[in-house]
Amino acid sequence: MTDFFYISDLMMRRLFRICVISALFACYVVLSGASEHEERKSEQFRIPDKNSSSIKVKGNYTSAKDRRPKAVIPRKKVKTGNKRVSMGSRRDISCTRLGGICQPTRYICQGRYLKGRCSGNKVQQCCMPVQAWSVLCAGHHNRVRACDVHGCGAFNSQRVNGLHKAVDLVCDDYSIINTPFSGSLAGPVSRKDPAGNQFDGVKLLSDEHCVKIFNIRPYRYFGPVTQGEALGYLLPLQERFSGITSHLELQMCDGTDPSPFI
Template sequence: MMRMSLRVSLIAAFLVFYVLLSCALEHEKRGSEFESPDRRVDGGVGVRRNDTAANDGRAEAAAPRGKVKKTTRRRMLTGPRSDHGCTGLGGICQSKRYICQGRYLKGKCSGAKSRRCCVQAGAWSVLCAGHHNNRVRACDAHGCGAFNSKRDNGLHKAVDLVCDDYGIINTPFTGSLAGPVSRKDTAGNRYDGVKLLSDVHCVHIFNIRPYRYSGPVAQGEALGYLLPLQERFSGITSHLELQMCDGTDPSPFI
């Protein structure tokens, strides 16, 4: 009986020793798998580096600065690099605080935004055939034809030039026709015309019937004919209406 108990105790002790040994070996194996590859041989722990992540971080941090520099550089180069756009039109680049005996054009001069292209007033051709000059309509029962003359709905932002009913209208300057235009007054009367533009000028010519609404035209070329106003406004002076596209006074050019 004694021998049997001794055998059982030895077997149990052997099993416990085997289990503890297996656990120790498994623990050592797992520890070697998770050990850092950068661990030094002498027992010191090295600092793990991730060059890819570090480089990516530096690239991301530097990207906004590069974008800012490029954007700033683009802003600096948005304007013209020279005054050729102005001088090619016969103009002079100067500060807009100076008086221009003609009209100022934007976006033609280099440097500060206050510099504008001053184009001298060049005489346009006579618009109304059979007339020796561009005569501004005087005051009659229906109003006056000068720029900024008083009207029922405010100021007249155009100039009325005296013409004959159905008379030929000539092109005042070389340019291109850019389609029909029309407007209505406070009484509901409609006035039709055409838009004429060039590198320097842009005008709406009302109360005419153009021969065409698009294409290039030369100075002095027949543009169309005058529509009569007598049927709607008895006693009015027959005229066309000349209006700058930007609402400025066309008087210096006529």
């Protein structure tokens, strides 16, 4: 009888141990599953966090872009100011595109002043640098006619009817006359001296210069011409003025001295 109780007690202890171990194992399984579930949840929560953080960054970037126009406003004002400042230079473009500079006439100009090429008052004029013209008379340098029995060929030389507002360049009768600068022919010109003698020629103009060339017979009176192109030939003067030096007469349209260009 005692052995029976002893065996029964031993079996109960083993059964209790088995139950305890089974319960612990079940708890372990449950806890492991719960931890895995929590990790999955945490991963699911982390993904939208990343997205939300990137959205926030994008949102901040977008808002930074939205704030940019406010920062650009003064730049627009600066541009407007530049336009206002550049209005004067745009008005002076007729001078600057010729290679000149607008400046007050009290300053020394190494070339010559052109009128009506600059903005502002009349004391502001276009100073053009000296640019030599090509040789006008074929076979000659641009040599000013010296004094002879009929007068002198320099600018402002004394004549019977006043000062000579032109320059006479030495040239042989019937010699070819070349175009001094590129421009356009603007029709025939003529003048008479106090004795009634008529001198014929042609007007040549460009954006920078305007001249009248007398004592020549041009091949044509209108149309574009290029520098160095044959313009016509010199009319003879010896038949009317014995002892005169054959020459062409070069006169600026505004009455200024053409000497710096020849």
